[in-house]
Amino acid sequence: MAEQQPTFDAAKYKNAQREQWNKDGAAWRRWNPTLDRWYGEVTRKMLDLARIQPGQRILDIAAGAGEPAVSASERVGPSGYVLATDISEGIVELALQVARERGLKQIEARAMDGEKLDLPDASFDAVLCRLGLMYMPHPVTALREWRRALRPGGRVAVVVFSTPDRNSWGALPASIIRRRAQLPPPVPGQPGPFSLGAPRVLENIFSQAEFANPEVHTVQVPLRMASSAEYVRVAREAFGGFNAMMAHLPPQERESVWNEVEGAMHSFDSPAGFEVPGECLVGAATK
Template structure:
């Protein structure tokens, strides 16, 4: 099946993504301890599926503020190499700072479009992408590029969110924002947090890109905080997509939307704290 053509401006979308992460990257880094607590287990499983070994060369796409590049660098050791890339120039600078704070000289960073790699063929042992592929306008194109950069027998491993009904952490705020901001429904095939979460979707794009033996597993990712208010603070500061959805609203309207979101998220509070459901798909395949 040919990759679906999207009825929106992919170049404009990518520019907006770059600007968003240049602006919100520092907040993402500031919340790294919380994010690592939420996403640490799925990151470990992704690295296991990538079969990373000491001395290997690893490419991290959409690296964000340092993960999973840092965890991969610890696995390859000082004799290995990790190139962390992201479309945002600002966030890869933060990733390099995090790497140096960990004493990991084997990590380098470059700003790069994940759908068009400025890298030679067959130059990496594994490609990683944690929570990035589903935001790319042309995921099959991206995976074909990653396959080109892999040596024969190399592995690709990715993490995406599954379906909205299993990810209330994002689906609840997004539905409120969409209603309050009077946004139309997403275009079929449009990139977004749940665009590759449906049954067979991730395996399908692996196969379309030419990869063999795809395997996908679901991993629970509950988002835990002390309260709904604390969770909303993380969402406001680190989840730039929510802010982008209501960028056209006035500051007062945006504040009102966040207040409604916090009220809805209180349903996930209990005497033990706050926990909202989440689920990721961890997938891997071989060149």
Template sequence: MYSSAPRFVQGHSRTTGLRCSHRETAMIKFVKCDCGFIVRSDNEDVLVAGLQKHARDHHHMDFSREQVRAMAQVEPDRTTPVPTNADRLRPRFVHNEEQAMATAQTAATFDVAKYKQTTRAQWQDAAHAWNAWGTFLRRWLGPASEIMLDMAGVGPGARVLDVAAGAGDQTLQIAARLGAHGRVLATDIAPAILEFAAANARAAGFRNVETRAMDGEELDVPPASFDAVVSRVGLIYFPDKQRALAGMKRALKPGGRVAAIVYSTPERNGFFSVPVSIIRRRANLPSPLPGQPGPFSLGAPGVLEAALRQAGFRDVQVRAVAAPLEMESTEECLRFERESFGALHQMLSSLDESARTAAWQEIAAALRQFESGGRFVGPCELLVAAGTR
């Protein structure tokens, strides 16, 4: 089971003491979490309280004051001279990773239930808006979805499991391929969004679509009962991806295919990474830990392929697909993200109304770099992967 317990690392030697940025002669204590979050204070109570809040809000873990003290003993370096301004911009830290990780893992584990509760609530709230953008979603993600279905071998008469199906746009693409003798089961953690998937299938005249609310890591389906299992931009948000993939493999018939679409790297997905980076900075949020759920958690080179192979799939293939967001304007893209990207609102929840407004204004200004010739073209690169049971 994946554990994302943070590692708190102290700065305590001549070469690593971090100086206060606003008092030329003062020393300041600091503790750095390995996700990038830093607490600075010359008061131990402030340090401990800051680390407790960080672990609770962003790692879904509760630490006692004693656990935090044990994990993050801080001693300021009082012998090193005050650095230059340039030095101040390049703080360095000491990492005793093995000791810190061992302490953290014994102190707490990732609160999977809380994370999933939050995720379910986000998509319950965003279900109507996400469905309302269905025409755009088909134009944007439809071509990559067809590639995914090709790689999964989805054709007439097949039985297909669609995991994290959302409002079911790709479910309709599956249903169109299956004919009268095929079946697709669309699952999602949020019942509200599946209601739209079922309604959309009925409106399109498909009788080969079934929906069922289900956790993607707890696939309650008969073993070896599907010819293909697919997931469009869903696997990235599972806290235990190996557990999810194991369930998909168990659901497949021998020789069946699994296929998934994920985002590649932040650098190639500016439409999403730009807002995320601005919100993280303004809300003082850390970068995700390696392996933690998130939009780019499987996007680095080799990571998605390795995950499939680790789960026991063979004949693994990964293909990069350009999928730029082509919209009328920056304002339309901003409206799309504000209405249907629940995770962004969750990240902004610690800010007051004026701070949230300022964040969206900065995001709008930053996204305008992607306007050209009177149109908005937001960079997006997807990875489409498939493997055989």
């Protein structure tokens, strides 16, 4: 008899995501300067493809601790409006704090499931999602919801990571953690950092969600830091998915895993500093 494949529980997964980001959101904000440098170019490309103009209404899905909502608000100006949403209540509050600190009154923040928007039809000029769509269990459902919230002619623009072989910053540590934690392979179709990165996948889900004229661009996003040791500090504090993968291990074993990860990442150290490859896809389409 063939072995039965485990099923993926989307509701349980979303609850775990919410709890993880409620716990790790503050660390993500602490490392914001590093993360904003890492994602800076791809964020600008996404905003360009969204064709954001002064006075527009922008919806940011999976906004995290304030970006790209802050950058979008600078483009729409004080006459525009940006709604930053995230599944985590804690991280939404952090995004609102960032907006208040910068005096950006055009930003509002609300906790919301990106696959089920509590928003009226045709109420936004553009929808943004930076590194969030690939973590959603039903990306086509999500895109259809975003399309519903867009005005006719509105734009959607997203960023996802491409394939594991082009993202050593995440694939190498994940492979070590998966082996040491004795985790089974991911369930087919399961969301994750590289779930939408294969060729034509992003274009296809845009089309399934009935968006027109999809376009996808590749952007190199190498992660540069002072050293592999600094990378591990960021990964331990801000990349909650890694910690979730080995949550069942005793503390001493988790520490041993992180030591192995640092040893592996040391290969990306040089006299000029630490640089590990990364690659994103920036996709956009029109309602």
